[in-house]
Amino acid sequence: MGAKNVQTARFGIVHFGIGAFHRAHQAWYTDKAQDQKQDGAGWSIVGISLRSATVAQQLNPQDGLYTVTECSPGGRAVRVIGSVRQVLTASEQPEAVAAAIAAPETHIITFTVTEKGYCRTAEGSLDPELAQEGSIYPFLGRGLRRRLDAGLPGLTLLSCDNLAHNGRQLENLLTAYLRKQDPELAEWTARTCTFPCSMVDRIVPATTIADLDAVAAAIDMEDRGAVVTEPFSQWVIEDRFAGQRPAWERVGAELVADVTPYETAKLRLLNGAHSALAYLGLEQGHTFVHEAVADPAIRPVIEQLMRDEAAPTIPAAPGQDLGAYADALLHRFANPALNHRLIQIAMDGSQKITQRWLETLLESRNRCPAILTALAAWLRHVRGDNTAIWGAVDDPMAEALALAWKGRTSAEAVHAILGHDGVICGESALRSSDAKELLALIDAKRM
Structure with a gap:
């Protein structure tokens, strides 16, 4: 599909929840940055599906390539996205997920796991019954422990979900989990990792069969991972990173002190x-x-x-x-x-x-x-x-x-x-x- 090839690029980013929204938003911004040969060049994403293998089955046979179609009353504009390197299914490949988090070239973990993916009680604290195997927390714990043991630096953990103060919530919830499971790791995470808040905005409906047919007609080939969206997009990020990052702000994202x-x-x-x-x-x-x-x-x-x-x-x-x-x-x-x-x-x-x-x-x-x-x-x-x-x-x-x-x-x-x-x-x-x-x-x- 197209001429894009990111297989030789460092991946740099691990993303939990590689659904349609992420592919039309954060992966789209990363693709724009690397495609324009700016500081985002060379960055790509290892996507993590927590349970379903559907996205892996869609994208891996396509070398991670897929299309984003912007729909407006004036017509459709199709862009091939090449920022996703591979997709892992966490329930089937837990070792590969831990290895991706612990890889020396990883600098950022991003999240679109929806509100329920944070395993909160009604009061907003961590629900230990929900934060078991299959949730984000055990995967993060294993991967971060490997980084600590290997002497690697901490990471930026960037929530992109619709939660007020999402970075602070992720930090508090993960800290609560780690304090019970691995107090030493909890201390290391607090000292070396950052949890910026962010606001994401783009309307991304579920892709339909009619959408897939329209994309196939437009590009003259099948794209099983196609997503459709609106022309509008917005990404506001608290400028609080633990290390390197793509130059997302050069392709439309806003870096601010307070989100x-x-x-x-x-x-x-x-x-x-x-x-x-x-x-x-x-x-x-x-x-x-x-x-x-x-x-x-x-x-x-x-x-x-x-x-x-x-x-x-x-x-x-x-x-x-x-x-x-x-x-x-x-x-x-x-x-x-x-x-x-x-x-x-x-x-x-x-x-x-x-x-x-x-x-x-x-x-x-x-x-x-x-x-x-x-x-x-x-x-x-x-x-x-x-x-x-x-x-x-x-x-x-x-x-x-x-x-x-x-x-x-x-x-x-x-x-x-x-x-x-x-x-x-x-x-x-x-x-x-x-x-x-x-x-x-x-x-x-x-x-």
Whole structure:
């Protein structure tokens, strides 16, 4: 596929969670850097799939090459990506994963393992029952221990997931794991490794058969690893690296001292609006984001959520225009060439709504009826109201959430889920005034 060949390059980066988003985002930035013969030249990625061998089966026979297609109303632009050197399946190749982390040429480990991949309790601490074999932590522990034993330097561990203060969360969770398993390694990691925060933004729908057919027609060959995305992309990274790195900032990434205003805006505006579109749109029978945002009953709720409720809670960085950001998001959501499925966004809601909605509710000085409307739709979704059309609820806490509804009134279920001792609890528990308004929305006639 094309003329790119990175097999002679040092790989430099190990990435956990080599799904479609990573291939359309971090790997895309790395490819642009090396392709332009800048400081990123020579860098490539060893991708790690934690369980499924699907991506390895797609990319390894293609020498790691695949295409990224940017879709817009004006057409499609296809780029061949050559930054992925190989893909390992961790469950089948644990020794190779440890060796990649411990390789002298490795300087950075990046992560897109989704919110649930961090194995957190409802309060945000490490869940020891989840942080077992198969999670990221044992693999990191084995690889980092080899580096320590070999006298190699520490690494940059760069989270690219939608978590507030994602670098700090990764640092705290990994430290908690290592302190129990290997206290010496925990101390070495704290002393030699860094955990920058980052914000990533690009809409990447699941690739369909129609997408694969379109790519095959465009490049005159099959690409089993193709991904589709929008023209827009953003990557903001805290400039706190333990060693060498590609010159990502020369190809569009932003290196900053503090990521917080950018990640908060992304979580509360883009991600918050996305989740609201998902649950409200599914109830209305919509399949795609662009259909939901065009619905005259839904769009005003989304605009109110972003402009009137979320934006006032965000301390913007100098030059950060939240109004313009909301305008751009609405334009991106309406892209009819990007079939982003609502049911994909609706996955794992229990892991997302705290930072997307509940933190805004807690910080806002005003009523937030749009967020409460969306929250009511999520509660109906996890109750099972949408299963007849959209299938079973896809959430790691689906069973606990369904049990919280079983045989209970709406008031009892809200307390069981969002109360101080609920399924989603702690500081994110609802205020009594919000809970009262939420109950009226749950039981009211739907949109």
